[in-house]
Amino acid sequence: MIKNEALIFEKSVPGRRTSLLPVCDVPERDLASVIPAAFLRQQSAELPEVSEVDAVRHFTALSKMNHGVDSGFYPLGSCTMKYNPKINEDVARYSGFSRIHPYQSEKTVQGALELLYQTDRMLAEITGMARVSLQPAAGAHGEMAGLMIIKAYHQYRGDTKRQKIVVPDSSHGTNPASAAVVGFDVIEVKSNESGGVDIPSLKAVMSDEIAGLMLTNPSTLGLFEENIVEIAEIVHQAGGLLYYDGANMNAIMGKTRPGDMGFDVVHLNLHKTFSTPHGGGGPGSGPVGVKKELVPFLPAPVVERAVDKYVLDHNRPLSIGRVKSFYGNFGVVVKAFAYIRSLGAVGLREASETAVLNANYIRARLQDDYELPFGKTCMHEVVFSAQKQMKLGVSALDIAKRLIDFGYHPPTIYFPLIVKEALMIEPTETESKETLDDFIEAMRQIAREAETSPELLKEAPHDTIVKRLDEVKAVRKPILRYVKEV
Amino acid sequence: MASYISNTKEQQKAMLSEMGNDSIQELFADIPEAVRLSRDLELPPALSELELTTALRKLSQKNKNLDDTSCFLGAGAYDHFIPSAVGNLISRQEFYTAYTPYQPEISQGTLQAIFEFQSMICELTGMDIANASMYDGATALAEAVAMAASQTGRNEMLIANTVHPESREVLKTYAHYKGIAVKEIGYHNGSIDLDALAAACSDQTAAVIVQSPNFFGIIEDLGQAAELAHQHKALLIASVDPISLAILKSPGELGADIVVGDGQCLGNPISFGGPGLGFMATSKALMRKLPGRVVGQTTDVEGKRAFVLTLQTREQHIRRDKATSNICSNQALNALAATIYMTVLGKEGLKEVATLCLNKAHYLYDQLIKSGKFAPVFSAPFFKEFTVTSAGDTDVLNDALLADHIIGGYALDKSYPELKNGWLLAVTEKRTRPEMDSLVEKAVNHCD
Numbered sequence: 001m002i003k004n005e006a007l008i009f010e011k012s013v014p015g016r017r018t019s020l021l022p023v024c025d026v027p028e029r030d031l032a033s034v035i036p037a038a039f040l041r042q043q044s045a046e047l048p049e050v051s052e053v054d055a056v057r058h059f060t061a062l063s064k065m066n067h068g069v070d071s072g073f074y075p076l077g078s079c080t081m082k083y084n085p086k087i088n089e090d091v092a093r094y095s096g097f098s099r100i101h102p103y104q105s106e107k108t109v110q111g112a113l114e115l116l117y118q119t120d121r122m123l124a125e126i127t128g129m130a131r132v133s134l135q136p137a138a139g140a141h142g143e144m145a146g147l148m149i150i151k152a153y154h155q156y157r158g159d160t161k162r163q164k165i166v167v168p169d170s171s172h173g174t175n176p177a178s179a180a181v182v183g184f185d186v187i188e189v190k191s192n193e194s195g196g197v198d199i200p201s202l203k204a205v206m207s208d209e210i211a212g213l214m215l216t217n218p219s220t221l222g223l224f225e226e227n228i229v230e231i232a233e234i235v236h237q238a239g240g241l242l243y244y245d246g247a248n249m250n251a252i253m254g255k256t257r258p259g260d261m262g263f264d265v266v267h268l269n270l271h272k273t274f275s276t277p278h279g280g281g282g283p284g285s286g287p288v289g290v291k292k293e294l295v296p297f298l299p300a301p302v303v304e305r306a307v308d309k310y311v312l313d314h315n316r317p318l319s320i321g322r323v324k325s326f327y328g329n330f331g332v333v334v335k336a337f338a339y340i341r342s343l344g345a346v347g348l349r350e351a352s353e354t355a356v357l358n359a360n361y362i363r364a365r366l367q368d369d370y371e372l373p374f375g376k377t378c379m380h381e382v383v384f385s386a387q388k389q390m391k392l393g394v395s396a397l398d399i400a401k402r403l404i405d406f407g408y409h410p411p412t413i414y415f416p417l418i419v420k421e422a423l424m425i426e427p428t429e430t431e432s433k434e435t436l437d438d439f440i441e442a443m444r445q446i447a448r449e450a451e452t453s454p455e456l457l458k459e460a461p462h463d464t465i466v467k468r469l470d471e472v473k474a475v476r477k478p479i480l481r482y483v484k485e486v
Numbered sequence: 487m488a489s490y491i492s493n494t495k496e497q498q499k500a501m502l503s504e505m506g507n508d509s510i511q512e513l514f515a516d517i518p519e520a521v522r523l524s525r526d527l528e529l530p531p532a533l534s535e536l537e538l539t540t541a542l543r544k545l546s547q548k549n550k551n552l553d554d555t556s557c558f559l560g561a562g563a564y565d566h567f568i569p570s571a572v573g574n575l576i577s578r579q580e581f582y583t584a585y586t587p588y589q590p591e592i593s594q595g596t597l598q599a600i601f602e603f604q605s606m607i608c609e610l611t612g613m614d615i616a617n618a619s620m621y622d623g624a625t626a627l628a629e630a631v632a633m634a635a636s637q638t639g640r641n642e643m644l645i646a647n648t649v650h651p652e653s654r655e656v657l658k659t660y661a662h663y664k665g666i667a668v669k670e671i672g673y674h675n676g677s678i679d680l681d682a683l684a685a686a687c688s689d690q691t692a693a694v695i696v697q698s699p700n701f702f703g704i705i706e707d708l709g710q711a712a713e714l715a716h717q718h719k720a721l722l723i724a725s726v727d728p729i730s731l732a733i734l735k736s737p738g739e740l741g742a743d744i745v746v747g748d749g750q751c752l753g754n755p756i757s758f759g760g761p762g763l764g765f766m767a768t769s770k771a772l773m774r775k776l777p778g779r780v781v782g783q784t785t786d787v788e789g790k791r792a793f794v795l796t797l798q799t800r801e802q803h804i805r806r807d808k809a810t811s812n813i814c815s816n817q818a819l820n821a822l823a824a825t826i827y828m829t830v831l832g833k834e835g836l837k838e839v840a841t842l843c844l845n846k847a848h849y850l851y852d853q854l855i856k857s858g859k860f861a862p863v864f865s866a867p868f869f870k871e872f873t874v875t876s877a878g879d880t881d882v883l884n885d886a887l888l889a890d891h892i893i894g895g896y897a898l899d900k901s902y903p904e905l906k907n908g909w910l911l912a913v914t915e916k917r918t919r920p921e922m923d924s925l926v927e928k929a930v931n932h933c934d
Contacts, residue, residue, distance in 0.1 A: 004790060005594075008602050008829055017832050020569050024842055025919040026849035031733060031841070034848060035867045039705050041735050045609040047833040052571055055829045059575045059599070059822075066595035068583035079585050083490050087535050089577070093755075095553045096546025102563050102759030103896055104550065105884065111548030112758050118530075125528050137621035137760070140802070140814040148663055177802035177812035181632075182663045186807040224516035253527075255514055260521045271815075275490075279819030280596035281586035281618070281779065283761030299659075321659035325562060325624040325652045325748070326759025338542060342488035344532025353510045354491050357498060360513055364505040377513055401591070410589055415803075432492035433501060464591040466792040474784035474796040478773065480615045482605040 004465060005061045008048045009482045018052040046484060065465050066280070067409050073435050075362075077381045077412035077424025078172070078220060080250045080272035082355075085342070088276065088335035097334050102326040106311055113310035116327060117303045119287075119337045126340075126348070127246070127266045128259020129289035135299045135328040139247060142267030142286030143178035143214075148320040149265055149290060149297040150212045150241050151182055156297075156318060159239065162211035166240075168197050170221055170416040175214045175245060184211060191418055195221040195374040197231055206238040216245040217261065218252070218379035220416040222359065222424070232262025241265060241294075249273040250428070251356055251380035254349030264291045274336035285332040299323050354429035355380040358436060362425055365440045369447040373419050381426035385419050394450040394457050396421040401468065402449070404461035406442040487532035552756065554891060556921040558850075560871050560912020561701070561896040562623070562650050563759055564751045566729070566839070567916050569830045572753040576823050586779070586815065590794045596818060597793035600781040603825040610731040611745040612738025613767035618779035619821040620813065623748025624653040626764030627695065627725055628660035629811055630744040633768075633775045634693035634721045635666055636810070642690045643668045646678035648700035649725060651901040657695075666692075676704045676864030676873065684714050691720040693744075698737075699727055701901075702910065703847070703871030704864060705734065712741030728752055728765070728824075729843065730869045732836040744768045753827025754820050763817035763824060774800060777811030842915035843870035846922065850913050853926045859933040863908060871912040873898065873905070877933045880909045886932045892925055 031040055050058070067074070074081035092098065100109055116134055123132040136142035147165065154162040165179040166187045176186040187205050192198040196219070213235045217225045225231065235242050244263035250273045258266045270276050270285040278284070290298060296318040304313045312327075343351060356379050363372065363382040370384040386396040400410030400423070412424040427436060449456050461467070493501070498510070507513065514522075533541060557565045576582060580595060587593030587600075600618045607616035620626040627649075635641050643661065645654060647670040654670070661668045671686060672679050678696055687694065694715040698706035712722040721743035729751050731737075737745045750762030768776060774797065782796035802809040831839060847870045854860040860874040876883055884894035898908030913922070 005598065007598070007605075009605065017834050018569075018830050020831065020835065021567070021838050021842060021915060024845055026845050026922075028841075028845050029848060031844070034844070035705060035734075035869075038709070039707075039735055039867065041731070041733055044833055044837065045606075045732060045736070047606060047609060047831075047836060048829050049832050049834070050829060052569075052830060055826065056571055056575065058829070059826055060578065062595035062599055063575075063578040063580040064595065065593070065598070066580035066584050066587075067589075067592040068580045070579035070583050074585070076585055076588075081585060084583055085488070085490055085535075087488075087538060089582075091539065091542040091546075093573075094543060094546040095551040096543075096549040098755040098757050099551040099553050100549045100758045101552065101557060101559050101565070101756055101893065103559055103561055104893060105888070108550035108888065108893075109758065111545045114548065115545060122529055137625070137817075138813075138815045140812045141621060141625075144812055148659070151663060173801075173803035173806050173809070174812050174814050176807035177805070177809045180807040180809070181660075181812045183665060224514075226516050226518065229518055229520055252517075254523060256517050256521050256523050260523065262521075277582045277819075278585045279582050279817075280584045280593075280599075280822065281818035282815040283763075283817045283820055284815050285761075321662070322652060322655040323625070323659055324656060324760070325622045325650075328759075329761040330758040331755070331761050334542075338538060341530065341533050341541070342535065342538055344487055345527040345529045347487055347489055347532055348527065348529075350489065350491060353514075354493065354498070356513050357501060357510050358493075360507075361501045361505060377516060379513075379516075400589070404589070404592055409585075409592065412588075430490050430492060433497045435492075461591050465594055466591055466786040466790055467788055469590050469786050469792050469794045470784050471794055471796070474782040474794050475799075478615075478796060479783040480601075480604055480773075480780060480796075481608045482602070 007482055008058050011054055011058065012049045014049060016049045016051055072407050073431060073439055074409040075411050075425045075427050076409055077426040078247055080426060080428060082275055082428035083430035084275055084277040088338045091338050092331050092334040098331060110310055113303050115334065115337055117305055117310055119333055122340050123268060123287055124289055126253060127289050128257030129266055130292040131295045131298060132287045132289035133298045134287045134333050135324050136286040136288055137324050137329050138282060138284040139267060139269040139286040140174040140178055141323065142288045143174055144181055145288045145299055145323045146243055146265040146267050147178055147182040149294055152297045152320050153294055154211055161209050164209050165211055166205055166213045170219050170418050171214060171216060172220060172245060172247060195219060195223045196225050196227055199227060202231065202234055206234060208239060210238055210240045212241040212243050214243040214245055216248050218248045221374055221383050222378040222381035223374060224379055228261045247272060248380060251352055253352040254345060255352055264294060270332055270336040275339045276332050276335040283329045283332055285329045351429045358427040358429060358431055361436055362427055362440060366443055369444050381424060383419055384423045386421035386423055389450040390421050392450050392454055394454050396423050398457040399423060399446055402446050402457045402460040403442065404464060408439060488535055555893050556917065557893045558895055558911045558925060559893045561910055563756050564912060564914055565756060565916055566751050566914045568753050571830050572823050572826045575826050576819055581822060582819055587795060590792065594793060597781050599822050599825055601783060601793050603821045604781060606825060606828045607765050607767050610728050611767040612736025613745055614770045615773055616765060616767035617776050618781055619816040620764035620766055620778060621817060622762055622764045623725060623746060624656040626746035626766050627653050628657045629777045630723045630746050630766060631657060631661065631666060631693060632664060633744060633772060634723060637772060637775055638692040638721065640690055640692035641666045643693050643695060644671055644683065644686050644691055645695040646671050648673045648678055648702060649695060649697040650701050676702045676866045677706055678711065680710055687714050687718050687720065689718050691718050693721040693723050695723045697725040699730055699869040699871065702864060702873045703868040704866045705869060708737055708740040708742060729840050732840040749824045752824035754823050761817055761820055763820040775810055776800065778813045779816050839915050843913060846917055847872060847913040850911065850922045857926055857930045859930050870914065871910060873908055873910050876907050876909050880907050883929060883932055887928055890928050892928060
């Protein structure tokens with residue numbers, strides 16, 4: 001049974017504690033004798049005072065208020081919530097991986113450097129790139145690094161006029177945000193009727209001021225960009241580079257490669273496509289891969305293979321520099337490495353094929369109940385619109401909340417922005433037909449309920465620990481920390 | 487080969503026929519022929535789970551790990567003790583297999599834990615508000631600089647060169663593309679040269695950036711730096727070690743405007759430098775400039791207390807190119823580890839960790855100096871890390887110690903060429919007196 005859980009601070013009892021540390025085995029000093037009094041804290045930080053069992057019960061109770069992939073179906077579009085194999089968690093915890101210091105001498109971390117090098121090679125093959133840096137900590141971080149590479153490349157060639165990045169109106173919010181962080185101006189191009197990039201609009205914005213185009217393919221509508229070859233030509237002819245947002249890579253592994261489509265820079269989300277768990281919002285890993293002519297600009301250091309050993313190459317004069325401490329989220333990379341080694345070429349292709357099959361199965365079986373803004377075959381995810389239900393006064397949000405009553409995590413809603421009342425469903429390859437059938441049945445029931453008993457949807461969810469939240473109040477009167485009442 | 491696909495071939499066929507398709511290949515018809523991959527990817531052969539464990543165990547054993555050595559290496563990544571409760575609790579699938587808590591009704595666990603994390607970071611730093619965490623200390627610092635530039639409308643930063651070299655490198659990268667100028671201020675007796683800072687500070691300065699304890703382990707005078715910055719209406723950005731804040735005066739009390747730091751030391755395995763977490767705290771005045779996720783308290787429709795992601799109009803998914811930052815994810819699971827760590831150790835326990843580090847570091851420092859083979863470099867107060875000069879080359883010394891399963895200190899001349907044979911040693915609560923005595927003995931023998 002789940003009850004509302006008090007804050008850990010509210011469970012605090014003065015003087016209660018967990019003893020974990022040994023007695024001091026060296027002479028103890030008076031703090032004031034080694035540190036000037038002006039630097040010393042007078043009043044203790046009010047951290048909780050609890051026993052170990054208090055702490056364990058508290059965080060166990062909190063965990064029970066969450067829905068994870070292991071709890072049930074999690075068709076959150078664009079996030080690729082596939083099952084996370086347990087073995088990957090185990091290997092990442094091997095002491096030879098989790099208990100090594102980033103500044104140990106290279107000869108004592110040859111296994112780690114080998115793993116980084118091999119992951120670089122494997123991801124380069126999967127994406128059709130020359131080299132991949134594993135330094136970026138997340139997708140948005142990879143985007144930032146990739147855009148810096150594009151900027152550095154143009155600047156190196158003396159092509160300093162190129163200060164603009166083009167993004168489609170269906171793009172992830174991180175695309176324009178990352179471009180802005182790197183000091184680019186953002187130009188948005190429209191999508192055409194079939195959800196692809198509108199070619200005339202693209203041609204119209206091309207000029208010698210365009211540094212590049214950022215594209216997700218399949219797009220955030222879950223559709224493959226059929227005109228990709230022409231788009232690449234247009235951008236390249238104008239002297240720009242093509243950036244691939246790898247958020248939707250799960251659709252195409254072993255089927256096609258960004259490099260072959262004409263992309264010059266790619267970022268991947270290891271926490272999506274390569275099955276590392278999301279951890280409630282991180283840690284992720286956002287490797288950035290590039291074509292040969294851009295390799296000198298990758299973040300430093302880069303792992304290189306010498307005759308009989310692996311080395312960290314820091315001497316990279318054209319590098320954009322460092323974007324994170326040390327070598328990236330290594331522990332996450334270990335899990336992705338284990339995943340790729342488990343599946344191999346055939347397994348990765350089958351994963352993408354099955355992800356696409358599962359999404360199309362949902363598309364086919366729900367298209368009579370929910371409006372499909374773009375009717376064609378989708379890739380790994382399908383975007384419906386709740387406009388039909390909206391006429392009955394029921395929104396995408398209401399449908400999402402009602403799904404919680406059936407034990408599902410809702411799909412992504414209100415994204416992409418160009419679809420009204422969007423419901424973006426990504427089932428992933430790991431889900432069974434039975435799960436999909438049950439979900440489809442729930443969605444159909446909800447569509448019926450929208451007609452017969454809309455209040456059921458408006459009041460959903462019904463059985464959760466909290467009901468719908470007052471989000472306006474959270475913004476108007478922000479309470480962002482606990483303060484002890486006196 | 488492992489496969490995590492549930493459906494059998496028969497089920498897939500049944501699905502296809504229900505959809506009116508003959509094959510999966512038909513679903514990929516939108517991919518132009520010219521760019522289809524007509525071969526298998528060239529990847530190493532797939533491994534079963536059984537083979538994978540063997541292969542990866544073997545690969546991991548090519549690394550010398552800290553369980554088999556005594557580690558005196560710090561320099562931004564620390565071998566602190568991690569209570570068993572931390573690993574056990576973050577391994578609950580409801581935490582580690584969940585996504586960002588977009589649906590608060592089924593994410594109260596993650597949301598409340600982040601709220602508790604923000605509260606604890608505020609307590610330690612002495613600030614009003616904190617965000618849900620950043621990638622690491624270095625990127626948190628770079629984001630703080632962007633905040634300062636936006637807040638002050640100025641684009642000149644002054645950073646102590648006693649700030650971690652890699653943090654300065656990361657800042658340099660971010661700043662270059664944002665058109666922000668970064669000027670380094672030198673050090674005097676291991677601390678930021680306050681005279682040089684006073685001379686450099688002007689009405690163009692957006693922020694002064696100081697790390698304490700700094701890269702040499704020395705506790706900086708944040709109060710003085712804050713005063714100098716504020717004289718010119720610039721901000722003070724302090725980068726701090728959260729464990730030190732159990733005993734040191736909080737940067738908030740000393741006048742810092744933005745406080746950042748690396749939280750790996752709070753219950754996260756060292757893991758070759760990642761994943762860990764960065765943290766960021768600031769004053770209410772800068773609330774709407776804060777990057778990243780923030781959790782707030784509110785009520786549900788029935789008036790029950792509940793937590794939710796808030797102030798989202800700062801963020802990329804709403805504001806796109808006008809957002810305060812491009813950051814989307816945080817390091818939620820690492821921040822959870824930090825929250826559990828701070829809970830289990832608690833008010834007294836964290837002080838105990840800090841005091842043990844301090845006592846042990848001072849013991850080792852004294853023993854090394856007493857030996858006559860190592861000389862002091864600075865005379866300023868330090869916390870858990872300190873600098874000495876060895877008689878010979880530090881890389882050779884570290885190599886010799888390795889033979890005795892000791893991981894020695896950081897060779898400072900890599901980052902500070904003027905500190906020839908400078909050796910930066912870190913001592914956490916995990917190091918025992920016998921380990922330290924052994925280090926001194928071996929190091930002295932080597933220098934003889």
